[in-house]
Amino acid sequence: MSNNKENKKLVESITSRDVDFAQWYTDLCLKAELMDYSDAKGFIIYRPYGYALWEGIQDYLNKKFKETQHQNVYLPLLIPESLFQKEKDHIEGFAPETAMVTTTGLEDLAERLIIRPTSEILFAQHYAKIISSHRDLPKKYNQWCSVVRWEKTTRPFLRGKEFLWQEGHTVHSSEKEAREETLNMLEIYEKLGTDFLAIPFVTGRKTEKEKFAGAEETYSVEALMHDGKALQSGTSHYFGNGFAEAFNIKFQDKDNQLKYAFQTSWGVSTRLIGAIIMVHGDDEGLVLPPRVAPNQVVIVPIQGQKVEVQEASKKLYDELTKNGIRVLLDDTDRTPGWKFSEHEMKGVPVRIEVGPRDLANNEVTVFTRYNREKKQMNLDLVNNSMKDLLDEIHNRMLEKAQDHLKNNRHIAKTYDEFKSLLDKGGYVLMSVAGEEAEIRIKEETGATARVLPFDQTLITETCPVTNKKATQTILFARAY
Amino acid sequence: MSNNKENKKLVESITSRDVDFAQWYTDLCLKAELMDYSDAKGFIIYRPYGYALWEGIQDYLNKKFKETQHQNVYLPLLIPESLFQKEKDHIEGFAPETAMVTTTGLEDLAERLIIRPTSEILFAQHYAKIISSHRDLPKKYNQWCSVVRWEKTTRPFLRGKEFLWQEGHTVHSSEKEAREETLNMLEIYEKLGTDFLAIPFVTGRKTEKEKFAGAEETYSVEALMHDGKALQSGTSHYFGNGFAEAFNIKFQDKDNQLKYAFQTSWGVSTRLIGAIIMVHGDDEGLVLPPRVAPNQVVIVPIQGQKVEVQEASKKLYDELTKNGIRVLLDDTDRTPGWKFSEHEMKGVPVRIEVGPRDLANNEVTVFTRYNREKKQMNLDLVNNSMKDLLDEIHNRMLEKAQDHLKNNRHIAKTYDEFKSLLDKGGYVLMSVAGEEAEIRIKEETGATARVLPFDQTLITETCPVTNKKATQTILFARAY
Incomplete structure (x- = not known):
């Protein structure tokens, strides 16, 4: 151990992880020079050391994306408000969080422009223009950019008014191919965890309540933090024909029929930096997995x-x-x-x-x-x-994180058991009757449905919360 | 030659370069699938093939930047209006072009936020916070991002409401070091031209009239297009203490004195894609230099x-x-x-x-x-x-482009000679009396001062435009 006096002096200035995890996190973000606050409230500065972590993730993913025939593009920062309203579910999900440009230095705009909170709409509009034949498919595009969502409470890397991310958007001629793409990308994210960040993600499908605005299905990778809370770390969405119908993305198939295309989107963000910190960090500061470390x-x-x-x-x-x-x-x-x-x-x-x-x-x-x-x-x-x-x-x-996950993943057969396990921290798996139970659990315990695991074996016949017939097995946790 | 019928059919659909250069350019941008227009007027979509050119430039420059000890960072997209007004010259230069966020989906903002047209101000504010000692210097940061400037007339890659760029911002303890940095980065841009894009840039200093808002000196690399017009393709600015005084960027020097720091900034943008097209392209389409070509x-x-x-x-x-x-x-x-x-x-x-x-x-x-x-x-x-x-x-x-440059770089001793040479296309070098002549030339011929070449030998004793004593030798051209 290297605890000489000088060492102590610096180390003392970050809060102990077990005394106040939230304060420890913020102290570490600042002291390890990962970020700084900016003059625009809720917007952070990604300092060289923090940005280098993101560059490492970019390099890893760009390689995987290119190996799987994806191409990078760049679409506009701003979306006309009228265009944004074309897909009903989507606008409902995002409208409250949008930042709008209404004026320039010289004059007010005729139409308000929304800073992209995500780019499904822009991609759909572009795809409608460039796709006409089965020969044009699949289209597998990815974009690296920042997005803006007007969050009320913000925390470095975890939730901010602006964050950096990649958003993949693909179009396919068949449901089968689009569904495969959705799951293949989920697998790439899972491997990013195990092979690069030394983070074992839990994967599965989101419940109806938690899925992405406009998606038919949402899958996610979830990481377990040291304090026992979960962090959604990446999502992959299957859209079916929803956007294709709203934006008229049609193609002439090999059988000469005009058909609607099938779409997916998927993304990870600088939130992953938060996951690295909270999975691996300790009272002396950051502990970087070697493959993403700017200096090994x-x-x-x-x-x-x-x-x-x-x-x-x-x-x-x-x-x-x-x-x-x-x-x-x-x-x-x-x-x-x-x-x-x-x-x-x-x-x-x-x-x-x-x-x-x-x-x-x-x-x-x-x-x-x-x-x-x-x-x-x-x-x-x-x-x-x-x-x-x-x-x-x-x-x-990775093993240490896997052990932490194993030791903090429980199964509950009664609601009391659920509550007591939840208070220990970590995940609790329970079979419930669906959205009614999900809502009650959230209200009464603060836990949310993280995923429907791929193995949907029922634990109990009856939902311990509603006493109705159990229909789904859900992994719950308190989450960031 | 491979002019079979099918070939002709496609080729006929782009305008000939010598018939209508502007139309040829737009046709090529679309037909080569470099970009597409978007629903937000003045904003373009960088399609995979166009974006890949930018990725090639990014890879080349990132390598050079890292070899010269620069670090990548990311600063916020939005700048509070009050902060933006802290440096007088700078705000005057950019205010008319700024896009402003004034409201969210739910409520109007207390203060208007400006989408960055450039980030000098954000960097200066951050540097003031993190620099206190000579040990903290130099700081050499670079940012890859998009910026928004509310241009009235737009053309793909050349001028748009949003473009992609890199902006380097550095802080130094001495004027000498900052001046060296300014010129070193100019040299990296010059090499990007000769070694990577097969474009021979002309380099030099900008006149007082053409320099960057807030800079003491601006240097630029200029490329000569096939039609004889110049394209400013990159700039490097020396700021002296200007921003340091406005933002209070001070450091304790080795002699224990508190001193203002010296700054630079420098950037190239997706405008370079326009340069590649207009320097090398022909009537059959794009001609890519092999080192930047996505497919060689x-x-x-x-x-x-x-x-x-x-x-x-x-x-x-x-x-x-x-x-x-x-x-x-x-x-x-x-x-x-x-x-x-x-x-x-x-x-x-x-x-x-x-x-x-x-x-x-x-x-x-x-x-x-x-x-x-x-x-x-x-x-x-x-x-x-x-x-x-x-x-x-x-x-x-590269040789072909160098020949084009050599054959279209003239020297004028009279104003009539200047006008007739200018109409042939290309650069005309003339010694003039300064800003008065520069303004008259622009009004009367449409040509602007591209650079003050590093060799400032006077061609004539008297300025042919004003008949006053010539003080500067300026390279003029009509420009994009």
């Missing part, structure tokens, strides 16, 4: 004025960099203790301390952030073993 | 139903892809003539025709888009020679 390794010279320390540090930096590892050589004039503390706050997965005493034995000290353990390592082995070490850290972090 | 090579099977054609095409596709070349195998059921025409319209640098007759001689036909020449090539040599061929195409396209 930080090298800290001890007695950095000594030539042998400088040379060994630089050599190690060059070797690791050449090996494809993202390394930071922190050779500023700050003290080692200050650096230890800063890079722990920032969650850098591995710290290598290069000091004269270790060097005399041809060794360095290697500190792993996730378990805060230190060990000596032969200098000649560091470079060759680093990729394995990073993989091991990823696996250990 | 397209393989078109001839008699694609034959197994040997399918196998040879697939093998070539695999080999070229493995070699790091971006290849499209067009094995759709459209006719070869249709495909030739489409990929010429889209400017794919190299087309490989794989047909049974050539294959019998172990050959394929290789068509290069920039000169529209065909030649036979031994099948075994294609893969190994492709990188060289793409480099050669890049070099030939």
Whole structure:
């Protein structure tokens, strides 16, 4: 453990996770320099370290999207109000949250323009124009952009008036293909969790009450935070012909019949940064899974004025960099203790301390952030073993999150049992009679239906809340 | 030449470049599927092929920015009106073009919010908060985003109400370092032209009249279009202490004195797509420089139903892809003539025709888009020679553009000579007495001061326009 005095000083300034989780979260966002508040209330600044996490996610997903034949596009920021009102369910869902441009520096606009809260409508309008034959299908577009939703209460990354996201929008000639796309994208999100962010998502379908405005079906990936609350971390929607009918997206099929097309949309956002923080972080700050970490390794010279320390540090930096590892050589004039503390706050997965005493034995000290353990390592082995070490850290972090999930996923057969399990934190699975039960549960316990798991085996014949016949098995949790 | 009937049919539908350059440009933008118009007037849709050009530019610049220690960030879309008014010159320059959010779906806002037309103000406000010591400097941030400026007349990529760009904003502890940054970024833009887009930019400083609102000095890269008009393609600004004083960006220097910091900003936008089109395009459509081309090579099977054609095409596709070349195998059921025409319209640098007759001689036909020449090539040599061929195409396209620039860059010693040279198209260099002459020239000829070249040798002692003593040598042109 590296608790020298300087270290303590910095660390003391974030609230303990178990004392006040909400305050811990906000402290960490600011102290790890992930974000800052801006002058426009509810809008945040994504600082370099926070934005780099998003760039990592972008790189991962762009690769997966391109492998699965998706293409990136960019559609306008603003939507004429009249166009926005073309799909009834959709406008009802989003109208209260829209920000509207009504005037320029010189004159008022003839029609109000809505800043996109999501772009289904723009894509539908464009697709109607460019699709006429089965040869034009499928169309599988994705957009990276920011969207604006006028949320009343905001929290960094979790809920804000503006957030960054990707929104995929696809059109298909058959229901089957569109349904497959919906689930394939859900699977890509699930893999983003396990393979990249070390987060085991729970997946399933949303209830009628919780589904997206205008969708026939919504699927989601849900992550379990350290405090036992769930975070919806990505969604994938199947639209059927709904938008196609409203926007007249028709194609001439191989049989020469004119048919309505089938659509999907799916997205993840900078909310994922919140998930990374709240799944992995600890009282010392952020703990980054190595694959998304902007710096995977930080090298800290001890007695950095000594030539042998400088040379060994630089050599190690060059070797690791050449090996494809993202390394930071922190050779500023700050003290080692200050650096230890800063890079722990920032969650850098591995710290290598290069000091004269270790060097005399041809060794360095290697500190792993996730378990805060230190060990000596032969200098000649560091470079060759680093990729394995990073993989091991990823696996250990994923296992830890999986254990947390397993230990906090319960089954309830009575409503009392449900309430008491819920208060322990985590998910509770219960078979209920549908929306009536869902509403009562939300009102009485604050828990919401996270997903209908793909396995819909009934736990009880009767709904413990309404005493009616149970029809659905729902995973409930309190959520962000 | 590949002018079969089908080919002609498609090609006829774009206006000839020399008949009506403006119409040719618009036709090409639409037919090459680079963009489409949207329902919000003045806002365009960046279609996959157009957006891919922007992604190529992003990849090139992100690499250069990171090599030069810049970091990406994201700042809010909206700026409170009161904050926007903090820097006088800046607000005067942008106020008439701003779009303002005044209301949400539920209620009017207490303060109007401006959609960023550029983000100097947001960066300055943030920098004031996070900079306090010389240790915090330099800060070198870049942002990829869209901006909104309420332009009256719009043209695809060249001028729109919304465009995509990058905006770099940096803070330095010394004037020297900030001035160096301004010029270093100009040089990166210049290299983006020569090394990536095959566009030879002219560089220099903007006149007082043409410089950016709030800047001490503005530098720009200017490209010469096929029709002889110039296109400002990127700018780099030196701000001195101007914003630092308005926003109180101070740092404690090594000598313990509190000092104002020095700033720069610089940007290029999707306007560059317009430059690519208008520098390289021809009557058959787009001609893409190979390094930015989304598909560098397209393989078109001839008699694609034959197994040997399918196998040879697939093998070539695999080999070229493995070699790091971006290849499209067009094995759709459209006719070869249709495909030739489409990929010429889209400017794919190299087309490989794989047909049974050539294959019998172990050959394929290789068509290069920039000169529209065909030649036979031994099948075994294609893969190994492709990188060289793409480099050669890049070099030939750059040379052609350089020749065009050389042949359309004139020197004028009298105002009559200036006018007659200007009517030939291209740049005219003249030594003038300053702003008075600049204003008269603009009014009387429509030409504007593009740059003050770095070589300020006077051509004449007297300004031919005002008959006053000449003080500046300016490169003039009519411009987009």
